[in-house]
Amino acid sequence: MPDSSPSQPRSGGHDYAALSLAAHEAWGGKIEVISRAPVSNAEELALAYTPGVAEACLAIHREPALSFTLTRRHNLVLVVTDGSAVLGLGNIGPEAAMPVMEGKCALFKAFGDVDAFPLCIGSQDVDTIVETIRQIAPSFGGINLEDIAAPRCFEIERRLIELLDIPVFHDDQHGTAIVTLAGLLNALRVVGKELGDARIVINGAGAAAIATATLLLEAGARDLVLCDRSGILHSERGGMNEAKKAIAARSNPRGLTGTLAAAMCGADVLIGVSAPGVVSRDMVASMARDAIVFACANPTPEIYPDEALAAGAAVVATGRSDFPNQINNVLAFPGVFRGALDVRAREINVAMRIAAARAIADLVTDDELSAASIIPAAFDPRVRDAVATAVARAARETRVALL
Numbered sequence: 001m002p003d004s005s006p007s008q009p010r011s012g013g014h015d016y017a018a019l020s021l022a023a024h025e026a027w028g029g030k031i032e033v034i035s036r037a038p039v040s041n042a043e044e045l046a047l048a049y050t051p052g053v054a055e056a057c058l059a060i061h062r063e064p065a066l067s068f069t070l071t072r073r074h075n076l077v078l079v080v081t082d083g084s085a086v087l088g089l090g091n092i093g094p095e096a097a098m099p100v101m102e103g104k105c106a107l108f109k110a111f112g113d114v115d116a117f118p119l120c121i122g123s124q125d126v127d128t129i130v131e132t133i134r135q136i137a138p139s140f141g142g143i144n145l146e147d148i149a150a151p152r153c154f155e156i157e158r159r160l161i162e163l164l165d166i167p168v169f170h171d172d173q174h175g176t177a178i179v180t181l182a183g184l185l186n187a188l189r190v191v192g193k194e195l196g197d198a199r200i201v202i203n204g205a206g207a208a209a210i211a212t213a214t215l216l217l218e219a220g221a222r223d224l225v226l227c228d229r230s231g232i233l234h235s236e237r238g239g240m241n242e243a244k245k246a247i248a249a250r251s252n253p254r255g256l257t258g259t260l261a262a263a264m265c266g267a268d269v270l271i272g273v274s275a276p277g278v279v280s281r282d283m284v285a286s287m288a289r290d291a292i293v294f295a296c297a298n299p300t301p302e303i304y305p306d307e308a309l310a311a312g313a314a315v316v317a318t319g320r321s322d323f324p325n326q327i328n329n330v331l332a333f334p335g336v337f338r339g340a341l342d343v344r345a346r347e348i349n350v351a352m353r354i355a356a357a358r359a360i361a362d363l364v365t366d367d368e369l370s371a372a373s374i375i376p377a378a379f380d381p382r383v384r385d386a387v388a389t390a391v392a393r394a395a396r397e398t399r400v401a402l403l
Contacts, residue, residue, distance in 0.1 A: 030102040031109075031118070036072070065402075068141065068344060072115060077142040077337055079104045080119040082129055085149040085172070085207075088298055094120035097147060104146055104171075112334025112384055114341065116144070126152055130159045137164050141341050144333065145170040150207040151243045167340045167348045173211030175329035178336070178353050179375070180212045180271060180294065181219055182360035183327055186374035187269075187315040191290035199267045199288065200224045203260055203302065204274035205233060210247050212271060217250060218350050219357070224251045225267075227260045261286070268292065276300035284311035293317075296327050315371045324372040331360050331378060335387025343392045343401035352394040359390035 024030075037048040046052050056070045068074040083097035084090075101118035108116035117140075121132055133143060143166065145157060153170055160168045169175075188195060200221055202209050205228035213226055226233045226247060233240065233248040234257055240248065256263055260278070264270055265286045271294045272279060279302040284293060293308045295301035296319040305316040305323050317325035336356050340348050363376045363386055376383055395401040 024099060030099075030106045031116075067138070073139065073141050074344070075113075075115050075341060076140050077108060077114055077116045077144050077341075078119055078133070078136070078140045079108070079116050079144045079146055080121065080133060081145070081147045082121050082124045082152075083147065084124050084152070086147045091124075091149065094122050101146060104144070107330055108144075108334055108337065110334075111330055112338040112388075114334060114337050124149075124152070126155050126159075129156055130163070133160055134163050137166060140166065141344075142167040142169065142337055144337070145172075147172065148207075150210070151241045153207050154210075154243050161347060165346050167337070167345055169333070169336065169348045170207065170211075171329055171333045173207045174215070174348070174353055175332045175336075176208040176273065176296075176327070177212040177215040178332040178357045179327050179329055179360065180296075181215055181354070181357035182331070183294065183317050183325060183375045184216070184269065184271070184292070185357065185361040186364050186369060187292045187294075187317070187325075189369060190371050190374060191268075191292065191314050193268055193290070196220045196222050198223065198269050200269040200271065201260070201263045201267045202226045202271045202273065203278065204228065204272065205244050205247070206273070209271075209273040210243055212273065213247055213251060215350070215353055215357070219354050223253060225254075225256055225263045226251055227263050231259050232256050232263050270294065270302075272296055272302035274302060277302065279303040279308075281307055281311040284308050284313055287312070290314040294327060315374060317374065321378070325374050326378065327375070328378045331376060331383055332356055332387065335359075335384045336391050338384060339388035339391030340395060342388060343395050343403045345392075345395040346400045346402065348391075349394075349398055349400060351398045352391045352400075355390040355394035356387045359386045362386070 038044045039048050060066045060070060079101050081097045081101055083092060083094040086092050086097045086100055097120050098118060101120060105116035105118050108114040121129055123129060143160060148156060157168060157170045188198060202213050205226050209226060213224055216224060233244055234252050234255060235248050261283050264283045266288055268288045269292045273296050276297050291313045292315045293313040294317045295303050298319040301318045305318060308316045317327050319327050336348060360376060363382055
């Protein structure tokens, strides 16, 4: 959804809402099926279909793993949603989610050379969603969960990982976490601080925020606090769902209580995965010297970069392409799946996610690194191969790769 704030005009002065709607009507869908097998004469038809295809069927029947070499399964990812948390639009249903799922499939192909197929399920029941995906999983090499509301998304992902022997990845969680970690590693380089020493506050406690907190902790963060609308998460607080209870037990080592403002006082890092305008200049000014602010609510961030910088922040990132340092999931998921598919990984584990983040961060050289350049651009051609190579290596090192 484009930002309509009068103080932040649309990029280039374009009305992207009207332009995009017209483009969608002209496209009639953003993806299509293209045949790889020629069927222009009887001989070609006999090879691609009957009678020749029977031999491929029988070979897979004898050895099911051959489905990864005799069909397109080895490069095919299912992009699946229940339409319950679509972009910033909320629970708009499966039909209305299709433009986003098609778009995600287009990004998979353009940035990872991964074929992807959209599926919008007409149910928001966990058992139904899990069983639907389980039943059709033999057609795919990986599962990308998309725009499924928390906390339901955590249970769906957990159960599918247990049931399936192909990668299951919730991009809203793990793609965001990977790119956030990559950007933060470089932001900390800019200000001369270490991840293990930094006091980190995450505002938001939904899927992306909890996954980001978890990955930062796995990567070496120690002093990390999360906040939601009711304030700081801590183990003694009531009214939290199971996902919040679990992350509260792993975070907030100083036992802080109170509001977001209290959490931010003296903090080195704020990561916002929450709501527009919830962070003030005074809150940023209360942070430690050389503070880092990732204000990633879209399209309107928790605080605009000029305001955060004026309040004393040294490095600012957002989720928007019209400001420096965009935290963009397209830097992660195409390469992550490319690497996982290339080695036929059974899962995408923590080591693979951290490897992806470090690979993205390492693409920014010391000469390129600055407060306004902490992360590669979305169209940087080096990203896919760097991420894929790192993910494949980590999959082999953690023994989840079959190739």
